[in-house]
Amino acid sequence: MVGVNTGKATPVSDRRDHLVRLAAEIFARKGFQATTVREIAQEAGIHSGSLYHHFDSKESIVDEVLSSFLDDLIGRYRTALAGGGEPRAALSDMIRIGFATLEPHRAAITVMQNDWSYLRSLPGDRFDYLVKAEDEVERMWVDQIRSGQARGQLRTDVDPKLAYRTIRDTIWVTVRWFRSDGPLDTAALAEHYITVLFDGLSTGERTSQRA
Known part of the structure; x- marks a missing residue:
């Protein structure tokens, strides 16, 4: 059953959100x-038992962290693609979306990078959605790249899946070095990357050994 969002926060929901962020x-x-429930409780200034009033396990907490991030990311991608625009513009929008998630979801992205394999190895199907989400995201990107190739907007000698994974990893690894007090914000970083991706670093003359 889907609940109705009244827009009114409660002390319990505020506390829960705080614990998730922490x-x-x-x-x-x-x-x-390496993180224990006791450590989370200590940093929150509560007893371990109090944490279990909100979550039944450490896995429940990280589940909420990751699912919130993926729901937001995929929701934005779907919205961007709903208009059915031309592929290069769609890919540019998706790059902007990826960079835009770096600050609000920095911790979740870091956890995804560091703990993906471990979480997927846990018994049960709790984290099966991680693979399903990744598959959906890859499909959206690859479809746009292939469409761009079919329309003559993108090179056809580049493998779409490899191109997607290169773009994905470039965006997500940025979380490791990006600083909000640096010279560029995430929006400016996105525009810079879009320029490099589509226009390249060269001035037009091919110097590659493959040329």
Whole structure:
């Protein structure tokens, strides 16, 4: 059953959101496996037992961290693609979306990079959605790249899946060095990357050994 969002926060929901954000930072800093429920509770200034009033396990917390990030990311991608625009513009919008998630979801992205394999190896199907989400995201990107190739906008000698993974990894690894007080914000970084991706670094004359 889908609940109705009244827009009114409650002390319980505020507290829960605070605990999720706090735990996400610890997971990002120490790693999910190395983090204990006691450490999360201590940093929150509560007893371990109190944490279990909100979550039944450490896995429940990281589940909320990652699912919130992926829901936001995929929702933005779907919205960007709903208009059915031309592929190069769509890919540019998707790059902007990726960079735009770096600040609000920095901890979640770090956890995804560090703990993806471990979480997927846990018993049960709790984290199966991670693979499903990744498959959907890859499909959206690859479809746009292939469409761009079919329309003559993108080179056909580049493998679409490899191109997607290169773009994906470039965006996500940025979380490791990006600083909000640096010379560029995430929007400016996105525009810079779009320029490099589509226009390249060369002035037009091919100097590659493959040329």
